Amino acid sequence: MALYAPAHSSFGQDAPLISGGMGLFTDTNGGNTSYFPIIEPLLAAPLGMKVLVESRADLLESFSPKGAGQSGYNHSHFIGLNFLQGDYIATPNFTIVGGEFLIPFNTYNERLTPIWIGNFQDAPLIFPLGLLSSSSGLGGMARGNAIARNKYSISYSYFYSTRSGAEQFTSHRGTGGRVSFYLPEQRLEAGFSYDRLLQGTHENFYGAHVWWEPKNTAFRLRSEFGRGQHAEGYWVEADYRTLAFGGLNSAIGRIEPVFRIQQTFRLDTMASDGLPPENTERADFGLDYNLPHNARVFTSYARQFSSTGNQNVWETGIVYHFLFPAWKGKK
Amino acid sequence: MMRSNYWLFAVLVLAWVSALAFAAQKNGAPVTAPTTKTFVAAKHSLQQQDEGERVFQQNCSRCHASPEGFPPRISGTIVRHMRVRASLSRHDEEALLHFFNP
Numbered sequence: 001m002a003l004y005a006p007a008h009s010s011f012g013q014d015a016p017l018i019s020g021g022m023g024l025f026t027d028t029n030g031g032n033t034s035y036f037p038i039i040e041p042l043l044a045a046p047l048g049m050k051v052l053v054e055s056r057a058d059l060l061e062s063f064s065p066k067g068a069g070q071s072g073y074n075h076s077h078f079i080g081l082n083f084l085q086g087d088y089i090a091t092p093n094f095t096i097v098g099g100e101f102l103i104p105f106n107t108y109n110e111r112l113t114p115i116w117i118g119n120f121q122d123a124p125l126i127f128p129l130g131l132l133s134s135s136s137g138l139g140g141m142a143r144g145n146a147i148a149r150n151k152y153s154i155s156y157s158y159f160y161s162t163r164s165g166a167e168q169f170t171s172h173r174g175t176g177g178r179v180s181f182y183l184p185e186q187r188l189e190a191g192f193s194y195d196r197l198l199q200g201t202h203e204n205f206y207g208a209h210v211w212w213e214p215k216n217t218a219f220r221l222r223s224e225f226g227r228g229q230h231a232e233g234y235w236v237e238a239d240y241r242t243l244a245f246g247g248l249n250s251a252i253g254r255i256e257p258v259f260r261i262q263q264t265f266r267l268d269t270m271a272s273d274g275l276p277p278e279n280t281e282r283a284d285f286g287l288d289y290n291l292p293h294n295a296r297v298f299t300s301y302a303r304q305f306s307s308t309g310n311q312n313v314w315e316t317g318i319v320y321h322f323l324f325p326a327w328k329g330k331k
Numbered sequence: 332m333m334r335s336n337y338w339l340f341a342v343l344v345l346a347w348v349s350a351l352a353f354a355a356q357k358n359g360a361p362v363t364a365p366t367t368k369t370f371v372a373a374k375h376s377l378q379q380q381d382e383g384e385r386v387f388q389q390n391c392s393r394c395h396a397s398p399e400g401f402p403p404r405i406s407g408t409i410v411r412h413m414r415v416r417a418s419l420s421r422h423d424e425e426a427l428l429h430f431f432n433p
Binding site: 087111112153213 | 389396398401402403405406411412414415420421428432
């Protein structure tokens with residue numbers, strides 16, 4: 001620790017930034033192909049030494065075939081604010097977040113929803129569990145690292161969200177949090193999430209996650225389990241890039257096969273939680289290609305099985321990840 | 332004729348090497364062997380670099396690939412963002428900042 005005793009100042013490196021992704025996705029289901037051009041910008045602006053204001057939004061257009069024998073496409077657009085939050089770094093182990101924030105239940109919502117990060121275009125089937133209907137909360141959150149050692153660390157987050165019907169700030173009253181245990185040498189993380197909906201019929205949600213990225217490989221294994229009042233399920237996802245043919249930036253190293261298996265189980269007939277109304281199994285096979293200059297191509301095929309019918313889903317997409325200062329500053 | 336070509340070639344090579352040496356001096360490249368003090372400082376800097384790379388591998392690249400370059404002016408903002416998202420400790424934050432700005 002003494003090595004880092006003199007704090008490395010970030011003075012002059014705190015210019016506000018604009019990041020995000022822009023891309024085009026396609027989705028072919030039952031022979032009909034829909035097109036989704038999307039821009040997902042993210043703004044991060046530091047204020048002073050301890051505050052950071054962050055926001056992310058989706059601007060999505062949708063072109064879907066009219067169907068029923070008609071030619072042409074239906075068109076719709078959607079603009080949605082994912083979060084708009086202020087972070088106050090009170091102490092090295094304690095950060096206070098206020099505003100509209102992503103609900104810290106399991107890992108997918110906070111870590112893998114950006115279009116330039118996730119391996120698949122579709123979120124897992126259990127994604128809605130524990131996200132209190134809107135995936136973001138309006139209120140406050142405490143988070144940080146409770147313990148940080150060389151061999152292990154424990155991080156936590158606890159939130160309280162109030163009820164809001166305001167446009168772009170819709171949220172439900174609820175509370176909960178997540179605790180994660182991480183072994184950096186083994187690159188192994190396990191965590192537990194819990195939250196409770198505090199309006200209407202009060203419901204509890206439980207989640208658990210395990211992530212593993214073996215050292216010196218480009219293999220990643222991610223998994224989540226979620227359980228709500230009316231359904232439960234899990235997903236396991238693996239992706240791999242080879243280092244054997246000239247590293248990750250070689251033509252071969254940029255190829256990324258991905259695989260995800262998932263299942264949902266209905267506990268009763270009340271399908272109000274966003275999960276499929278019947279027990280469902282789904283396997284996704286994908287092949288992504290990481291192009292130079294922060295661009296990525298996605299392709300995947302999924303086969304979904306349920307008692308109401310099986311279906312194939314073909315998806316393709318390309319995303320460009322941008323990152324630059326919000327304005328021209330001093331050199 | 333052949334001989335004058337050799338001379339021309341030799342002069343061009345000499346000019347090129349001289350230009351490189353001059354450019355290296357202008358860039359502050361060491362022209363003498365490093366002293367013990369500078370060696371220790373360089374080693375310290377490399378250790379910090381390794382530590383920062385370790386932090387990056389253990390925290391950032393678990394979710395996403397590293398972006399291909401960005402202006403140093405936003406490196407502090409990126410680190411602060413990661414500190415909140417990935418619950419980085421202060422030590423990890425400083426190591427990551429050094430990794431981005433060696």
